[in-house]
Amino acid sequence: MAEGNWRRAxxxxxxxxxxxxISTLTMLVLAGILPDFRLQSENxxxxxxxxITAGIGAGVFGLLSALVWPFVVRALLLVPALVLGLLVFFLNGxxxxxxxxxxxDGRGEANAETAVVVAAVMSAVASAASTALAVRDDDAYRRRLYRLSDRRRRRAATVAGPRTPGTVFLQLDGVGHxxxxxxxxxxxxxxxxxWLGAPAEGAPAESGVPSxxxxxxxxxxxxxxGASQLGILHGSNHDIPAFRWYEKDSGEVMVCNRPASAAELQRRAVEFTGxxxxxxxxxxxxxxLFSGGADQLALVLSVAARRGRANRSRAGYFAYFSDPxxxxxxxxxxxxxxxxxxGQSLRGRIRQVRPRVGRGGLYPFIRAFATVVERDVVVAAVIGDMLAGRSAVYADLVAYDEVAHHSGPRSRDAExxxxxxxxxxxxxxxxxxxAPRHYRIVLLSDHGQSPGETFRARFGLTLGDLVRAGCGLPVPRRARRTHSGAEARAAVRAALHRPVEEGVEQYRPAKDSxxxxxxxGNLGLISFPDVPGRMTREQIDRRHPALLSxxxxxxGVGFVxxxxxxxxxxxxxxxxxxxRLDELGEGADDPRLLGPLADFGPGAADAVRRTDGFPHVAxxxxxxxxxxxxxxxLAFEEQIGSHGGLGGEQSRPFLLxxxxLTPPAADGELLTGAEQVHRVLRRWLWETDGPQVPVAENSRPADQTEETFPVVGRAVEDKTR
Structure with missing residues (x-):
């Protein structure tokens, strides 16, 4: 044992x-090509x-990066995550x-701009060199990952990992089957x-074995x-009629990607299921969007509104950015x-690609956050969870969904x-x-996306304009843009310390009547706030005789x-x-009996019937x-890849x-609804890690804080490139 320790040391x-x-050599090269970077005296x-001067500089910079940088980032924990990302270069410089x-003797000198460049290059080179050297020794590489894993559980994970398999659920947001x-x-x-058994490139066709x-x-x-993930993680999406809806009893608009709404929806689901x-x-x-009852949380929207010394909405960024x-x-x-x-947006405009929506303003930064920052941080968190040997991990990667909304679900950008x-x-x-235990990786999506131009682009008016016309109210001469329901915007706004969306006042009309x-998406909800309870057809016809027709x-409307x-x-x-929905039996799919629902395929009647029974249906x-x-x-929002209602691939996600694991359903049967998916995932956890004992959320310690996950992105990502 002692000999092994000496060898490892x-x-x-x-x-x-x-x-x-290598860092010393890099510094020497940079000093030779950058005129404002000097490593010698004036004489x-x-x-x-x-x-020697370069060696001293490289050594001191490496020590500062290892010892000082984590404290600097922790001190800046309450700085918005995107602002911290922009400060990275300047802090490193x-x-x-x-x-x-x-x-x-003052032999090292550089101006501020050159220092930023030199620090960035040296950090990247040191990272690549360290990883490349570790890769040559699998034991060293594994030990390095363990050191970066959960310190509180490292000893147990290293000595004897759990014998039962763990499960990692990875959600590719918006990717249809x-x-x-x-x-x-x-x-x-x-x-x-x-995983599906396709042979490796150059291998014979029969060599692939599916796993x-x-x-x-x-x-x-x-x-x-909002509806799918709440159902998958908490077993109930009862009374979630859409991405956003108006609740007459409280006078509030619920929005699934608003932290306060997400927290309330999670509370309701826990109360509903027990x-x-x-x-x-x-x-x-x-x-x-939701915690799923997990003790270890990072970048979970339902806790983003909480405040404390370890702010839960942004604490997850610390561990990742603590490595320069x-x-x-x-x-x-x-x-x-x-x-x-x-560049992609400009090319689309030059080529007059249709359909197309606006992609200016802050959208390039929102897209970059979803496809880079959120991805890197979440992947690093999952890596830490696996190295810590946790039983169950659920992570959402929103990159595809955000891009597909604006570029189209089958565009080259999305691919x-x-x-x-x-x-x-x-x-x-x-x-x-x-990892210290075997892991089974389950890949799934929460919904797909359906292509098509926007309602406003096709007809020159929004759904709100059409409703006002049907009510005999004045309609603006120019159609206004609608709000986007893209999930990634919630993470960005939370990272910027900004509310995800403003309150109900932005939706409330000039008069309560x-x-x-x-x-x-392509689902619209119309509510009359001055009428308590759900307004009936007869009441609507008496007030606005032309509206329903x-x-x-x-x-542009499929059905009402x-x-x-x-x-x-x-x-x-x-x-x-x-x-009449009451005349349709359960599972009725005969097109001749479905009337306006015929084009929307099997299960449409059951889906509509279930939503009709929600207390807060519009x-x-x-x-x-x-x-x-x-x-x-035709999306009622400004999206050319949309989801939210019925029609096409948006209703057909996947489970890999x-x-x-046992099949999710009997042969020939199709899982229907997120609640069924939850039951399947819970059954799989029971199969891999024993019976799962539900714990009511209100029984958890009130002072529970969010764990900051280990920093492992550099070590493992560079290894696989």
């Missing part, structure tokens, strides 16, 4: 010396003296200036392809992350992504995001090989749901089409037109699971 000392030598020095000032299948067929996602199975599942009517969620037993929740190489790499990738988006996400999946799969119109007969005093829930369509629910041949819908 010797190897570690050799790697430190090698990285120091000149010998080559040996310059080399400041450390270099300090290191140069400590060189004897058919989109994933096509990406695999095109060779864009080799990691997923290998996973891919199956679709069907969402509820509200095909968006348990804390999917992750109550040794679980971790990363980058999600991580911070520099992510910041540089952020800038590159902003430039890439500007490039899938390629980068696949590399992250490959990274996690490699890290699993070094006028309707509130809200959009959730205006909506139902509009070519309203409740009648005499006939119960009714689905209205063009040319007077009308169907007075009028409007689903846009859908073209079953092209799979296109290891063969070792």
């Amino acid at each position: 010797g190897h570690a000392a050799w790697r430190i010396a090698a990285v120091w030598a 000149g020095d010998s080559a040996t003296r310059i080399g 400041s450390l270099l200036l300090v290191a140069l000032s400590l060189i004897p 058919d989109v994933l299948r096509d990406a695999v067929d095109k060779g864009l996602m080799p990691t997923v392809a290998s 996973h199975l891919l199956t679709p599942w069907r969402t509820d009517w509200s095909s968006q992350t 348990d804390g969620g999917l992750l109550t037993v040794d679980g971790a929740s990363r980058g999600n 190489a991580n911070a520099v790499r992510t910041a540089m990738s952020f800038v590159a992504e902003v430039v890439r988006e500007i 490039q995001v899938l390629e980068r996400l696949d590399r992250s999946l490959g990274l996690l799969a490699k890290v699993a090989e070094h 006028e309707p509130i119109v809200l959009a959730s 205006t909506l139902a007969n509009h070519p 749901l309203v409740r009648s005093e005499r006939h119960g829930p009714l689905v209205l369509g063009a040319r007077g089409a009308e169907i 007075d009028i629910m409007v689903n846009s037109w859908y073209d079953p041949e092209e799979g296109e819908v 699971f290891p063969l070792a």
Whole structure:
């Protein structure tokens, strides 16, 4: 044992010396090519003296990066995450200036701008060199990852890891089943392809052995992350009619990606089900809207509004950015992504690509946050969870969803995001090989996206304008833009210390008698705030005789749901089409009986019927037109890839699971609804880690704080590149 310890110490000392030598050489090269970077006295020095000076500078800079940087970042924990990302370069440059000032006789000198460049290059080179040296020794590489893992559990994980497998649930936000299948067929996602048994490049076709199975599942009517993820993580999405909706009893607009609303929805789900969620037993929740009952939380929106010494909405950034190489790499990738988006948007405008939505303003930065910062931080968190040996991890990667909203779900822009996400999946799969327990990786999505131009672009007016016209109210001459429901915006605004959306005043009309119109993808909700309870068809007809017929007969509308005093829930369509939901039996799919619902496929009637029973369903629910041949819908928001209602691929997400787990449903059956998915995932946890004992959220300690996960992004990401 003692001999092994000495050998490991010797190897570690050799790697430190090698990285120091490489950093010294890098500093010498930079001093030779940068005119404002000097490593010698004004009278000149010998080559040996310059080399010694560079060695001192590189050594001091390395020590400062290892010892001082984490404290600097912790001191800046309450600084908005995006601002911290921009400060990374300047903080790193400041450390270099300090290191140069400590060189004897004033031989080190650089101006501020040059120091930023030199520090960034040296951090990147040191990171790459350290990782490359560790890769040559698997034991050293594994020990390095363990050192970066959860310190409180490191000893238990190193000595004897759990015998039962752990489970990692990775959610690719917005990736539909058919989109994933096509990406695999095109060779864009080799990691997923290998799980499905596709042979490696150059290998014979029969060499691939599948380890996973891919199956679709069907969402509820509200095909968006708020409803799906709440159902998946907490077992209930009861009374979630859309991404945003108006509640008459409180007079508030609930928005799924607003921290206060997410916290309330999670509280309701826990109260409704009686348990804390999917992750109550040794679980971790990363980058999600909801916690799932996990003790270990990072970038979870439902706790983003909480305040404290370890602010829960941003504490997850600390561990990642506490490594200067991580911070520099992510910041540089952020800038590159902003430039890439500007270039792609400009190319689309020059080529007159249709359909197209505006991609200016802050959108390039929002996209870069979702595709770079959020991805890097969440992936690093999951790596830490696996190295700590946690039983269950659920993480959401929102990159594809954000890009597909603005570029289209099958655009080249979105495909490039899938390629980068696949590399992250490959990274996690490699890290699993070094974890203290075996892990089963389950890949899933919460919904898909359906393409199509916006309602406003097609008809020159918004849904709100159409409603006002049907009510006989004045309509603005120019259609106004609608709000976007993209999930990534919530994470960005939380990181900037800004509310996700303003309050209800932005939705409230000038008079209480006028309707509130809200959009959730291609699903519209119309409520009359001055009428308590759900307004009936008869009441609507008496107040606004033309409204329902205006909506139902509009070519951009597929169907309208309203409740009648005499006939119960009714689905209205063009040319007077009308169907009573009560007359449709469970699972009724005969097109001849479905009327306006016929084009929306199997399960549409059940989905509409379930939503009709929610306490906070809107007075009028409007689903846009859908073209079953092209799979296109018309979004009521400014999105050319949308989700939120019925129609097309938005309702057809996927579940990719290891063969070792039992099938999610019997042959020929399709999982329907997020609550069914929750039951399947809970069953899989029972199969891998024993019975899961639900724990009510209100029984957890009130002073529970968010864990800051280990910094492992640099070590493992560079290894796989």
